[in-house]
Amino acid sequence: MAAATVKVYGPAMSTAVSRVLACLLEKDVEFQLIPVNMSKGEHKKPQFLKIHPFGQVPAFQDDDVSLFESRAICRYICEKHGMKGNKELYGTNNPLAKASIDKWLEAEGQSFNPPSSTLVFQLAFAPLMKMKQDEGVIKQSKEKLSKVLNVYEKRLAESRFLAGDEFSLADLSHLPNAHCLLAAPDAAPLFASPNVARWWSEISSRESWKKVLQLQTAA
Numbered sequence: 001m002a003a004a005t006v007k008v009y010g011p012a013m014s015t016a017v018s019r020v021l022a023c024l025l026e027k028d029v030e031f032q033l034i035p036v037n038m039s040k041g042e043h044k045k046p047q048f049l050k051i052h053p054f055g056q057v058p059a060f061q062d063d064d065v066s067l068f069e070s071r072a073i074c075r076y077i078c079e080k081h082g083m084k085g086n087k088e089l090y091g092t093n094n095p096l097a098k099a100s101i102d103k104w105l106e107a108e109g110q111s112f113n114p115p116s117s118t119l120v121f122q123l124a125f126a127p128l129m130k131m132k133q134d135e136g137v138i139k140q141s142k143e144k145l146s147k148v149l150n151v152y153e154k155r156l157a158e159s160r161f162l163a164g165d166e167f168s169l170a171d172l173s174h175l176p177n178a179h180c181l182l183a184a185p186d187a188a189p190l191f192a193s194p195n196v197a198r199w200w201s202e203i204s205s206r207e208s209w210k211k212v213l214q215l216q217t218a219a
């Protein structure tokens with residue numbers, strides 16, 4: 001019997017949802033994107049809380065397995081479908097190569113994501129939601145993100161991608177927040193240093209990411 005198509009719950013516009021979509025597309029895994037109307041609070045309804053107890057998107061289902069947390073979902077997809085699509089995405093059997101990907105994936109989650117997701121909210125989503133922007137928070141987050149990107153600039157001066165010579169899950173995980181910030185005139189200059197700019201140009205040209213952007217505009 002053919003394996004059931006995996007289900008991703010949430011809007012393609014969500015940064016965390018689009019991380020999972022990019023991973024599925026990179027790994028050539030079929031999926032069904034199931035809309036969740038967040039403005040109507042569908043993600044806080046009891047039925048949804050059964051698959052995501054924190055009431056956030058994305059939620060993910062693979063047969064009778066339910067998962068949440070976009071980076072954990074991406075790791076699961078890569079481990080389960082090691083031989084599909086981009087086989088290098090989460091390394092091979094070399095422990096050091098995998099540790100290098102994990103190191104930069106953690107850097108994304110722990111260092112890049114906190115200031116960048118705050119800026120995404122303040123610069124991209126607050127205006128859409130007619131909410132007042134907090135200039136103090138914006139300034140502080142820009143300073144924090146600038147320090148993180150200085151470290152990236154040094155790393156990317158010596159390495160084509162964050163974890164080494166190959167595009168990996170570590171690079172992919174940066175796509176959603178970086179995309180939103182590069183579209184914001186106020187934040188784009190943070191990504192202008194030579195090697196960060198080269199890296200962004202290369203990772204944002206992946207076919208997988210272009211398809212995610214198409215899914216966002218089609219929604």
Ligand SMILES: N[C@@H](CCC(=O)N[C@@H](CS)C(=O)NCC(=O)O)C(=O)O
Pocket residue numbers: 014015016017043055056057058068069070071
């Ligand atoms: N760390 C989580 C973050 C999930 C998250 O914050 N999702 C946002 C949309 S991008 C959300 O559901 N926000 C609504 C809420 O928190 O109530 C992940 O990576 O999956």
